[in-house]
Structure formats: C-alpha cells, structure tokens
Amino acid sequence: MTHLSIDAASHRKGQLITAFGGLMLTADIPLIRLSEGDAWSVLAVRSGLTFVTAVIVWLAIRLITGRSIPILPGRAAIAVVTFYILASISFMLAVFATTTANLVFILAFTPMFAALLSWVTLGERPSTATFIAMAVMIAGVALIVADGLAAGHFLGDLTALASAFCLSCAITVSRRSRADMGFAPLFSALVPAIIGLTMAGGPSHIVVEAPWWIVLNGLVVTPLAFWCLATGPKYISGPEVAMFYLLETIFAPVWVWMIFAEEPSRNGLIGGLVMIVTLIVHSLWQLVHNRRMLRTLAPRHPV
Template sequence: MQGHIQQAAEHRKGLAITAIGGLMLTADIPLIRLSQSDTWSALAVRSTLTVLVALVAFGILRFALKRPVPIIHGRAGLLVITLYGLASISFILAVYSTSTANLVFILAFNPMFSALLAWWIAGEKPRPQTFAAMVVMILGVLLIVADGLKAGNTTGDLLALATSLMLAGAITASRKARVDMGFAPLVAAIVPAVIGLAMAGGPSGVTVAAPGWLALNGLFAIPIAFWCLATGPRYISGPEVAMFYLLETILAPVWVWMIFSEAPTPLGLLGGGVIIVALVSHSLWQLSSHRRAVRTLAPRHPV
C-alpha cells in the first residue's frame, strides 16, 4: 500500500512539473515572432542564452550540493542531447517556413510518436484505442499537409513533423533511462547555437530588431519549459509527457492570433481540429483507464 501511495505522489509530482513546462513552452513561438529576427539569428541567440542559463544553473546546483552533478548520463544522455539539439534546429526552421497553426498542430503528433517508440523500444504495445487515435490523427495531418501544398509551405510542415518525431525520441530515451535528464535539452542548445552563429556569419551577422523578446525567451521561457519537460519522464510515462506539449498546440495559435492577427486557414483549422479531438478523446480514455487500474490495485478491507 505504501508503495502505491508513493507511486501516486511521484506521478502527481511529474504531472505538475510537466504542466509548468508545457505552459511555458506556449510562449516560445510568439516571443520568436515578436523579436523580428531572421531564422539563423533567432536560432543563435535563443540557443546561446539557453546554454548560458544551463551553465549558471549547473554551477549553482553543484555549489549548493557540494558534489559533482552529472549532465550527460552515458550513451542515453548523448542520444537525448543529440535529439533535442536537432529538434531545436528543425523547430526554428519550421517557425519561419510554415504558419504557427500548421506547426503546432503537426507537433501534436508527439504523443502518438511517443506511443509507437515506447512499443518499439520498451515493448509497450499500444492498445487498439491508441491505434484508432493514430489513424484519425494521420488524417488530420494529411489535411494540414495538403493545405501546405497549396500554400507552398510543405517544407515547413515536414520540418514540424521531423521535430515532433525527434522530441518523441528524446522523451522515450529519457523515460527508458529513468534518470534526471533536466539539463539535457539545455546543454543540447550548444549545437544549434554554433550552427546558428555560423549560418548568420558570426556575431556581427546576427540581426534582431527587438532583442528583449528573444532574451526573455532564451533566458526564462525555454530553460524552464525544457527543464520541466525533460524532467517529467523520470516520474510519468513518455506518452503522458508528450501530452503536455499539446498545451502549445492549443494556446500558441491563440497568442499569435491575438498578437499578429494570423488566423489559421480553414483546411488547416479542420485538420488541427481533427487532431485535437482525437488526442483529447485518447487522453480521457487513458485517464479513465489509469484510474480503474489504481482502484483495482488498492487494498480492500474485509467485510
């Protein structure tokens, strides 16, 4: 009984940490857009500031604990860092290559990718309900991609799909390792920072019209968001962590609509609606299933 109580407490802790990360992540795209920077400048500045935060936090934590604090946990840590680094690059490229609505709707494929990877890597076979949700979501993505073909932003949509797959891979690898990977996505920002600076032509080539917004993003929003989202798999399953990325799917287009008056196209909105309905239905089913399992495991008093 005590073990079940502790497990439930850790699960609630994981949900709270990951929820904070998901909420902070919803500010990412609007802050990038508000900075009025070009693609490579945004990648360079956002990533460099994130690395600086990681180094400062690492130093403070090591001083407070009076012992070494591991950043890279073996080969699993290297894999997670690589995936986060590549995802950061493809994400920024997608921001400047497709609409915000298309980007976040396609990123919503993350939970389904996580479920498939959990099946492949950990042998956790998805249930028929999950397969059904995947089929519906594929239809939604096809609607968005078809809309992208008409609008000429197919490359951006494919970059968004690649980002979703790499994030799911990082989440799954973190979950399998069962160690604290909170610093992994922050340290991973070194790769996109170097690439962004190189493509921009060095520090002198960085162009940011409103640097304050990008500083807010790189110093606060992104470090908090990704530390929380990378820590979540230590306490909750990969698909559950991926579900919190859906907060960006729901809220980011709202912020962009409010700030920039950028409304999604009808076909893109339809595809996104299909994806959200499938995911919400699947999430409610998962929650109901989890609660039934907990009640089954709970000890019963004799009568």
C-alpha cells in the first residue's frame, strides 16, 4: 500500500469518526431544553455525568487492554482542555440566553475561525474562496447579532460567538499537536461541573424538572460526540473538523421546531440561511479542489 493510499484511508477514517460525532451533537440542545432546568444546574449535571463517563471508559480500556491512554498528551492538552472548558460554559449560557436557531447559526462560524487560526498558527493560508466565504458569513453573523440586539438576547449571541471561537481554538491546537485528544474534553468537563454546582448554590439547589433527559445527554450523547470530534483533528484538518459541527446548525433548529414549535425570527433565519448556503458551497468547492490535488499527487506509471 502506498503512502498516498494510507493517507487517504486515514482521512476517510477521520471523516467517519467526526461525522458520527457531529450527528450525535445535534441532540445536545434539544435534550438540554427537554430537561427543564436552569443554566447552572444543567451545566453541573451534564458536565458531571460526562466526566463520570470519561473516568469509567478510561478505566475500562485500561483494564481490558492493559494499556493506559494519556488523558493529557503533552503540554498542548492543557490549552485544549482550557478552550473546551470556556466553550462549554459559554455554550450553556447561550442556550438559555438566545434562541436555538441563533445559537447554532452563530456556531456555524467555527470553521471560519478555525481557518483563520490555522493560517496564523500553522501557516495554512486560506484560499481566496475561503476569504470570500468568510466575508459573506461575517455579514450573516452581523445580521443575526443585530436581530438579537433588537430582540433583547444580544448577550446570548455574543456568548455563542465566544463558544465558536473557543471551539476553533481547541480544534486548531489539537491539529497542531497531532496527539490523540479524545479524552481531553471529557475530563475537562469536571471544571464546568464544579462551576455550575457552585453557581447553583450546591447539590440541594440543583433544579432539573426532567432529569432523565440530561442524564441521557451527559452519560451518552455528549461523551460520544466530543470524543469523536476531539479525535478528528488527528486525521483531518482543523477546518474540516469544524465543518462537521455544522450538522448541529442544520438539524438542531429542526428538532427544536418539531419539539417546542420555536421558530427563528425573519432576520435570524435570513442570516442563518446565508451562512449555511455559503458553507455548503465552500465545502463542495473544497471537496472538488482536494480531489484534484490528490489526482495531481497520485503516482503515475511511466509511458
């Protein structure tokens, strides 16, 4: 097997792992909303259960295989954990401070943040098409945030933007280190859990009306989603990983509309559609471009 085919196989493996994580993540916001708890209580329970799952799985792997997977592989893992902590807290605040549509549309800016950070830190200069897509997406985000200012959830939109930036930072650092960061975001959930528990006023002040939804989220959905999404950068580029977060952008508003009948505002919908169409067009262009590059690099038999 040639080096090129090995790289292609690794790339496909990374895409499959990350795509599965992105699909699992689409259930996150609906499950949070279904739990009917306050922001800090949900943060404490969801993050605490995610941490418990991480410990159990890590110990099980060690017991069954006899090998110990590093939780923090190198100094870069500390930065990755920090960014995931900030992303988790800002995301949870945004869930309760803005509409689901606005939140996921703004989170769709993650790939563009990742592209810029890859340029600055990894020297991977974005193409002209990517710069054009960024400009269009900035206009879409501006429309959503302006609508949020008028509707009274401007702060929620800003925390959503902060979450997107922190996620892209975590992805970029993971990509740069090329280490297996699968457990890093799961063990980092301990800090948001402690913060949420403290802000809620202790265990006796936890308010979650339908706890089974957040238990399902914390024990299964969130750990699986973030393990897959954190493992992805080992095989594929940061911007590509960030693209799979867009599955939440597409499906989460649909689930919320079906369950809660929550419709996005006109400006929010326009801004979101602008971003989604731009990202789809850009992703298709990137796919075609990458295939052309692979054909160019493929070894040819002499005539």
